[in-house]
Amino acid sequence: MWISMVRIDPRRGLGRRWAAGGLLGAALAASLLSSGCSKGETTEAAPTVTVQVGAAENETIERKVIAEATLYPLEQASIVPKISAPIKKFYVNRGSRVHAGELLAELENQDLVAAKMDTDGAYAQAEAGYQQAVAKAEQDLKLAKQELDSAQRLYDNRQTLYKEGALSAKDVDDASVALTQARNAYDLAQKQLDLKTAEGQLASAKGKSAGAEAGLSYSQIVSPIDGVVTDRPVNPGETASSSSPIMTVMNVSQVIAKAHIAQQEAAQLKVGDAATISVPGQPGAVKGKVSLVSPALDPSSTTVEVWVQTPNPGERLRPGSDVQVQIVAQSVPHAIVIPAEALLTGSEGDNTVIVLDNDNKPHKKKVKVGIRDADEVQVTDGLQGGERVVTVGAFALSQEDDPVLAKTTIQVQAPKLPDDDEDDDQ
Secondary structure (H helix, E strand, O other): OOEEEEEOOOOOOOOOOOOOOOOOEEEEEOOEOOOOOOOOOOOEOOOEEEEOEEEOEEEEEEEEEEEEEEEEEEEEEEEOOOOOEEEEEEOOOOOOEEOOOOEEEEEOOHHHHHHHHHHHHHHHHHHHHHHHHHHHHHHHHHHHHHHHHHHHHHHHHHHHHHHHOOOOHHHHHHHHHHHHHHHHHHHHHHHHOOOHHHHHHHHHHHHHHHHHHHHHHOOEEEOOOOEEEEEOOOOOOOEEOOOOOOEEEEEEEEEEEEEEEOHHHHOOOOOOOEEEEEOOOOOOOEEEEEEEEEEEEOOOOOOEEEEEEEEOHHHOOOOOOEEEEEEEEEEEEEEEEEEHHHOEEOOOOOEEEEEEOOOOOEEEEEEEEEEEEOOEEEEEEOOOOOOEEEOOOHHHHHOOOHHHHHHOEEEEOOOOOHHHHHHHHO
8 A cells, every 4th residue: 555654843842842844755655564474465554654743832822913004203393484584594404403492493584673672662662651650640549539538627627617606508518519529539530540541552562562572483493392303405595484394303212103904903902002013124123012092993994093102212213114013912821822734724614633642643633723823823622731733744644534543653753954955965
């Protein structure tokens, strides 16, 4: 009979991680026992199969969401002047590091300086007039109060004398008229002390002065954030427009990778999930965390925008770069994990593996699977930690009936390593 033989990786045992290898070779052979047998009798040799194995390990496995993303700075300010004027001077260039409030550029402002001087003079004049009006009104009120008090004493005195018969009623009436006039003058002086007109003029002058000061400040271009100047499209002498930026400042101390992820995958994510950012062509990955899972769908793609934020020491990550993010959506510690190549899926979706016992005898086992992560699969039911599963050669064994499988002899063989290939070439 023909016997299928499969060469595979040997260094898979119960130690850490199965060897990565492929099917190294397959051969069919048959043997007949002739000596000691009667004429015409033949005996079939037991099948022998050489395979690679891996261990069902007890370890942590993670469900990851992988997506393409674009890097953005933590903060960005496109600085657009509020006025249009020629650029007098730049104090920074592209690549300059700046701080919030730092002067970056200055626009021509002679007209603004003149307007500021004019409004400052008007404000000073209005303030002086207001102070004079207040002083005069207070003095008038004081005099009116003195005259009112004097008229009140005269009236009271004449009332007393009239009751004693020392004065006529006419004298009392004259004092009463004088008292009324003094009271009216005092009331008028109190109203004049209100000074609403003077206060209004002063407020108007103050507002004009503040407006001129603000206009002058618009000629001083300052940075709103800490960061680095990444763009300066105009030069000194050119006219800055109030409709386009003259400078861009980015804060790249941290960066944000913005990815658009399918709804089902995004539903597994939350703020704070661990993540990594990888840049094509650069070694290693940078650790970060999910900082935003958008509560709404992108109407154009019906995906969910997810942000992964990470520190950027050395400014290795550059805004605008296309990167890949890996987000840990779920982590299962102490899981039974096998190589993905050991898992066999039937036409009806059932999953099986080929397990070797202590005598290297193969057995089919039905299993249930959970998380899949690259070349690893979590087995939720059907295996225990430490069991050996066939990786390369498992499919060929799975095609055999159980009686044939029970008679099969298994040999675990090491794969040819890269160094071995080099030796062969030599």
